[in-house]
Amino acid sequence: MNPALAKKAAKQIESCYLKEERDEVxxxxxxxxxxxxMKQVRLFRKRWKENVPLDEIAAELGRELYDVExxxxxxxxxGRIKKRAGGAYGQAV
Known part of the structure; x- marks a missing residue:
């Protein structure tokens, strides 16, 4: 994208959506x-219920840990998953 056009688009977005003026976004x-x-979501839910740690779920899904978090x-x-012992990462505390 043209840098000048990108800057103009950013200013337009800022004026429409930002409630405060900011120097940078x-x-x-x-x-x-x-x-x-949905296949990935179902697999995630299954592994979550099995108490598999998030990093292992991420590896199985071929995704970054941040995506899975x-x-x-x-x-x-x-309300599709419940809290589990050891928190999100599944390790015992």
Whole structure:
């Protein structure tokens, strides 16, 4: 994309969505992949229920740990998974 056009687009987005004026904008988590197939989600839920640690689930799904952490937060907020002993990572405390 043309740098001048990108700067103009960013200013337009800022004016529409930001409530405060900022000198620069940083988008946290922009590199996290939020797109999941339902097959992956079902496998995630199964492994979660089996108390498999998140890093192992991530490896099995071929995903970054951050991606799987976001899926865990999403599924927890929606009541699709329950808290488990040892927290999100499944290790005993």
């Amino acid at each position: 940083y988008v946290a988590g922009a590199d996290i992949d939020f797109i999941w197939s 976001e899926l865990a937060l999403d599924q927890s907020r929606k």
